[in-house]
Amino acid sequence: MAKGDPGVTTRGRRAAPRSKRATRTGGPELVQLLTPEGERIESAVGPDGTDYRVDFTDEEYRGLYRDLVLVRKLDAEATALQRQGELGLWASLLGQEAAQVGSGRALRTQDMAFPTYREHGVLYCRGIDPIMPLGLFRGVDQGGWDPNEFKFNMYTIVIGAQTLHATGYAMGVHMDGKTGTDDGEAVIAYFGDGATSQGDVNEAFVWASVFNAPLVFFCQNNQYAISEPLERQTRVPLYQRANGFGFPGVRVDGNDVLASYAVTRHALDNARLGQGPSLIEAYTYRMGAHTTSDDPTRYRIASEVEAWQAKDPIARMKAFLTKQQIADESFFAVVDEQARAESVHLRERVLAMPDPAPVTMFDHVYPHGSPELDAQRAQFTTYLESFEGSAH
């Protein structure tokens, strides 16, 4: 990992003025190890000269494929559950599987992740039961779990807020002396292209930079913030923002699971070794609606979606596995069956999720309770009891 290498080709390009088109197509600076056609690229050089490559066993390649298929299938199941009224809302990851599986698998056990509301794939790769975030979307809870237990923070809906939390957490890792060695800890903060406009995110960049926090900013540029295209948030490729804040930035093909893995692994290892933060822009596309409440036909044309269809993260992995004879039809069938079974299992458990008892809304406002809330809870209970036996 020759960080100081000049990387002449990319340097030269970086100085050149960029057109809007370069922003939209991903440009020449994209780190890619697997083409949309499923051709393997041996290694790719990042803008700072880093040489990115992966060395997976056949079993590991197949594992990545399985992850991709599974998270897509579970996601589709959640979308279906929303359509059937079983979830209030769903934010689909369709199209972003490779960015999430690649970065998620690059995490080590001791690493900590701060997701948005769309990182179901990362959650899956952390070994977390995919049912966990569904309570939030079903409306039976507020998406509460113990971030430290799962090394995965609660979903954050307020755009950008979690990047500061990740930064503070990473500062804590540093203060605890858990960086500087191969087995040190690193932190990853997920956010979208839209989020890069938020003050919080820019403040996180400043903090992480001046405190040399062991943090990877992982931006999934899926080209849209609801209806607003990337151009409404930036005039430069997002990864270049890092320069101004004083840490390295790299754009990776977010539909390429291998490259997403390679750049994330490298950035995390740098962080854990004490070399500070970096920014990864995973260049991808939101194939579906923003959420199940959204109607993307109002703001984007079908041909754009079709163009991205050709860059599908799963299709290219499948093509690669087939061409290299790493996997065959029987393997793909087994994976499909596993995905189907897991999604059925997920569905059954969603349907079985009980509604919370209304009185639980008074719980956990404060660690040690509050006399006022105790009184309100008691009043509420009496009030509810007054309806018992009535036709209410």
Next chain:
Amino acid sequence: MATETLTLGKALNTGLRKALENDPKVVIMGEDVGKLGGVFRITDGLQKDFGDQRVIDTPLAESGIIGTAVGLSIRGFRPVCEIQFDGFVYPAYDQIVSQVAKMHYRSQGKVRIPMVIRIPYGGGIGAVEHHSESPEAYFAHTAGLKVVTCANPQDAYVMVQQAIASDDPVVFLEPKRRYWEKGPVDLDAPLSAAYPLHASRVVRAGTDATVLAYGPMVRTCLDAATAAAEDGRELEVIDLRSLSPLDLGPAYESVRRTGRCVVVHEAPGNLGLGSEIAARVTEECFYSLESPVLRVTGYDTPYPAARVEEEYLPDLDRVLDAVDRTFGW
């Protein structure tokens, strides 16, 4: 006279269109307000007809929306800012309370900020967290801001135009769960002759108890009054409309007749609008009151998960329960 039946959402859309037509300095800005027409479609079609210089999709940053609107105001524009949901106004809170609210005061009247900050607010739509909150007290507590909320399509149509025409910064709260409710809207009545922006209004006359409500709760209280009438009790319902300043004259007059007063809002009770209103009604109507002023509000918890929001939100039963209690005092 063109009276049409519109949803509250469409009435707002029509009012915004009128404001854009009438004053070239009016600009609309916010997240997804352009091509998409806003996530609730309140700005639907406006960018198409007025162009992207007047209906502006902004970068995703609320502090940026309000902060740049301050600059546009100083430059002579009348920005109408949309905050996508109640729970996302807080990144802009600093700009609103420290800048927007104080410019006129500190410039000794030399700077006006005729900005409107539209916020869909309140619960009842089964949403995930941050999409159902009632932040009115934070703004009503801040001197220099005006805060209003509409409860029916006619008011939505008129009040949004009045707020835009106002020289004050106005926080304009839209009861999102009522966006789809329909009512008659007189589209031709001149704004100059309209019911004043900062005035409350009796929306149902009654003799037995006074119920004060605003925004989404007006409909709830009117339903409660209908139910009470079946039991032989006549509730007077007042739509407050303006939360800062409060117009409590009609409420005092009413309470002096009925002797009973219930205030209803979705926001938590603790230091909510109801607290201020109860204090003022008590001060003004003390000798007429047969019972304390009672409040029916959200509880003092964060807004809960959607599956229990119906229990959190004041409903017809809770309003009637409070009315009953004023009689049993």
